[in-house]
Structure formats: C-alpha cells, structure tokens
Amino acid sequence: MPLTRKSLLSGGLAVTLLAASGYLTVQLRDRDRQPAAGSSAPLITTTAAPVGDAATAAAAPAQYRYERLAGPDRTVVRDARGGVVATLTDNARTAVLAGPSRTFAEPGTTTATVVTDSWVRLMPQPWKPGAEQEAWFRTWFQQSLGSTADDVLAAATQYVGGAPAEKDAKGVRFKGDASFGPLNPNGSVGNDLRLEQTDFLDYLGVPYTFADKVTKQPDKTRYGAFDCSGFVRMVYGYRSGYPLLSKDAAGPGLPRxxxxxxxxGPGVPVIPLTTAAGSDTTLRPASIDPLLPGDLVFFEIDARTGARLDHTGIYLGLDTDGHPRYISSREEADGPTFGDKGGTARLDDNGMYAKGLRSAKRL
Known part of the structure; x- marks a missing residue:
C-alpha cells in the first residue's frame, strides 16, 4: 500500500505551496527553478529518484515484483528495493500509484493538512490478475507511474473555496471554486439552506450526452455548482473519463x-453496506482499514431520507494528525471541502460524518 505520509528529502523535484483566498495548490518544479534566497514562498523538497527510476523501468515489468493480497483481492507492485509503487484492485479501474509527495490544505476551514505520495489514476480497463503481462497495462503503467499530471486527488481539490478558475479551448470553465447550489427560498441555515439536485453539467454550463444516450441541458440558475454526487461525477466522470449515466440505474456508468x-453503481465494495438483523437500518462499519485514497465513501446523515444513503465523497488519506479525511461538496461549506465547517471531515471521530459513514467503493 503506498505510504500516505513520508519524510521529505532534499534534492530532486520541488513542491511549492501557494496559498490564495484559502486555497492551497501544489506546483511541481525543477530544483533550478526554486525561489531565490529570501523568497517568501514556502518550499518543500522531495527526492525524485525512486519515481524516476520506476518510470524509466516501467517498460520492463521483470524489474517489478507483483504480489497478491486479499481483503479486497488486489495486486501490489514492488520495485527492486521492495517499495510499493502501485496498488491494483481486482475488477477496479482505480490504481493508486506512488509519486512525489504533495500537500493539500484548506486553511480557511481546517488546520489539518493531507501530505501524501499517493496518486490516483484510472486504468483503461479493470484490473485482473496477470494483466501485468498484457500490452495495454505495460503501456499505461509506463506513461502513468511518475506522471505529475492532474490525478483524481488533484482534480477533487481544484473546486474548494478560492480555487482559481480554468477554461478549456472552447471557453468552458472546468475547474475553480464551486458552489453547492443556489439558495433555497424556503430554506435557512441548518435547514436546507441551498437547493440540491445540481449536477456537474450545471457547473459547466453546457449540454452533456451520457453513456445511456440521453442528452441533458444545464440549468443556468445553477451555473458553477454541483451537489455531493455531482462533485463525484465531475471528478471521476468528466475530468477522469469514467462513463456517466443520466439517472439512477444499473448500467455502464456512474448513477446520478x-x-x-x-x-x-459500479465498483468494488471495499467496505460493504451492512444492515441490522431483520431491519433495513444501515450500520456504521466496524473498520475503515481497507480504504485507499480515491475510494468513494457513502453516508446516511439525514434522518428524513430513511435508509437511503444521502451523501458521498472521495477519501483523500490520512491528515498530518493521523486521521482519515475525505472531501465532498457540502451545503454548509457551499461547495467542496475537506475542512470542518458544518462537521469534521474525519472518518474516525464521533462527528456527524464519521457516525454517518456506511460503505465505500473502489471504482
């Protein structure tokens, strides 16, 4: 399993942390482009040698050792020194790769930060034992291991408060500070202040044709917003390429x-949903140990919805205090956050979200 925290060594690549309007982004730079002495920009350095060696050798799978583990069934890939460079779960497209350490922080809502060397990417097809011998995997692995292009975790944090906007070649804004949804005319603080049912295409402001051949138009009154599931669909679907469905249904994509x-929806249940004996009452899991960065986490936090799971987010990893932390789009924060406004984003305390956790999947 890739480490979620590690010591940072001098040399190699530099990770520059830039704070702007409560948003902290990560930029990887060559050492010869580091700030001059006396610069106010905080600087963290990390060795790039392990990642560089792994990326160069990725075309030669014989230099790696592929080990099988259970709970869930998966393959871990070790380099010549025995370090884990990838975790590949059976029947899942999500791969957790080792890479340069980076820091995610949201100082406007929490003092906790997540320092991680895990990079979460989608493989072209689900993993199966022995796929290391197949051409598609060798090509993908060589291109992906050591890459610092935006991954799932980077994309997820590019919508928190104050995140800078960016548009594509067609002028469509696809990243930047997102809202949860428009104000509810009948709501109040702590009582449905903002409207739900806002999907990723509302944030984008453009029509979208789904995998089930349905085309939907955006709601212009909800531009720049998405609710919790809309956030997951933006990160894993629109940004990462996982197929999307137009509604709640089993099929070749992520439901609404x-x-x-x-x-x-698809995915490997790493924390299965369980219910009390003779009841549809869902239960808090006894353990969250199987979680890896990038896993989808699901909650039951609104008593009005009964046994329906009503909140979802993406697991980021351990924070610097050793607590598991996740990111989601929330009404209380008016958009994506891994901070503590309206409830801590930890999964191991007795806060609203930790007590409401019910299951997790790996896509």
Missing part, C-alpha cells in the same frame, strides 16, 4: 445520486 452510486 449518492444512493445510486452506492447501491447500483
């Missing part, structure tokens, strides 16, 4: 809602 994603 948190409940649909949890109960109908």
């Amino acid at each position: 809602t948190a409940n649909g994603l949890a109960r109908l």
Whole structure:
C-alpha cells in the first residue's frame, strides 16, 4: 500500500505551496527553478529518484515484483528495493500509484493538512490478475507511474473555496471554486439552506450526452455548482473519463445520486453496506482499514431520507494528525471541502460524518 505520509528529502523535484483566498495548490518544479534566497514562498523538497527510476523501468515489468493480497483481492507492485509503487484492485479501474509527495490544505476551514505520495489514476480497463503481462497495462503503467499530471486527488481539490478558475479551448470553465447550489427560498441555515439536485453539467454550463444516450441541458440558475454526487461525477466522470449515466440505474456508468452510486453503481465494495438483523437500518462499519485514497465513501446523515444513503465523497488519506479525511461538496461549506465547517471531515471521530459513514467503493 503506498505510504500516505513520508519524510521529505532534499534534492530532486520541488513542491511549492501557494496559498490564495484559502486555497492551497501544489506546483511541481525543477530544483533550478526554486525561489531565490529570501523568497517568501514556502518550499518543500522531495527526492525524485525512486519515481524516476520506476518510470524509466516501467517498460520492463521483470524489474517489478507483483504480489497478491486479499481483503479486497488486489495486486501490489514492488520495485527492486521492495517499495510499493502501485496498488491494483481486482475488477477496479482505480490504481493508486506512488509519486512525489504533495500537500493539500484548506486553511480557511481546517488546520489539518493531507501530505501524501499517493496518486490516483484510472486504468483503461479493470484490473485482473496477470494483466501485468498484457500490452495495454505495460503501456499505461509506463506513461502513468511518475506522471505529475492532474490525478483524481488533484482534480477533487481544484473546486474548494478560492480555487482559481480554468477554461478549456472552447471557453468552458472546468475547474475553480464551486458552489453547492443556489439558495433555497424556503430554506435557512441548518435547514436546507441551498437547493440540491445540481449536477456537474450545471457547473459547466453546457449540454452533456451520457453513456445511456440521453442528452441533458444545464440549468443556468445553477451555473458553477454541483451537489455531493455531482462533485463525484465531475471528478471521476468528466475530468477522469469514467462513463456517466443520466439517472439512477444499473448500467455502464456512474448513477446520478449518492444512493445510486452506492447501491447500483459500479465498483468494488471495499467496505460493504451492512444492515441490522431483520431491519433495513444501515450500520456504521466496524473498520475503515481497507480504504485507499480515491475510494468513494457513502453516508446516511439525514434522518428524513430513511435508509437511503444521502451523501458521498472521495477519501483523500490520512491528515498530518493521523486521521482519515475525505472531501465532498457540502451545503454548509457551499461547495467542496475537506475542512470542518458544518462537521469534521474525519472518518474516525464521533462527528456527524464519521457516525454517518456506511460503505465505500473502489471504482
């Protein structure tokens, strides 16, 4: 399993942390482009040698050792020194790769930071034992291991408060500070202040044709916003390329809602949904040890929805205090956050979200 925290060594690549309007982004730079002495920009350095060696050798799988583990069934890839460079879960497209360490922080909502060397990327097809011998995997592995292009975790943090906007070649804004949804005319603080049912295409402001051949138009009153499941669909679907469905249904893509994603959608159940004996009451899991960065986490936090799972997010990893932390789009924060406004984003305390955690999947 890739380390989620590690010592940072001098030399190699530099990770520059830039704070702007409560948003902290990460930029990887060559050492000869580091700030001059006396610069106010905080600087963290990390050795690039392990990543460089791994990336160069990726075309020669014989230099790696592929080990099988259970719970869930998966393959871990070790380099010549025995370090884990990849975790590949059976029947899942999500791969967790080792790479340069980086820091995610949201100082406007929490003092906790997540320092991680895990990079989460989608493989072209689900992993199966022995796929290391197949051409598609060798090509993908060579291109992906050591890459610092935006991954799932980077994309997820590019919508928190104050995140800078960026447009594509067609002028469509695809990243930047996102809202949860428009104000609810009948709501109040702590009582449905903002409207839900806002999907990723509303943020984009453009029509979208889904994998089930349905084309939908955006709601212009919800431009720049998405709810919790819309956030997951933006990160894993629009940004990372996982197929998307127009509604809650089983099929070749991600359903629309948190409940649909949890109960109908694809993915490997790393924390299965369980219920009390003779009841449909869902239970908090006894352990969250199987979680890896990038896993989808599902919650039941609104008593009005009964046994329906009503919230979802993406697991980031351990924070610097050793607590598991996730990111989601929330009404209380008016958009994506891994901070503590309206409830801590930890999964191991007795806060609203930790107590409401019910299951997790690996796509």
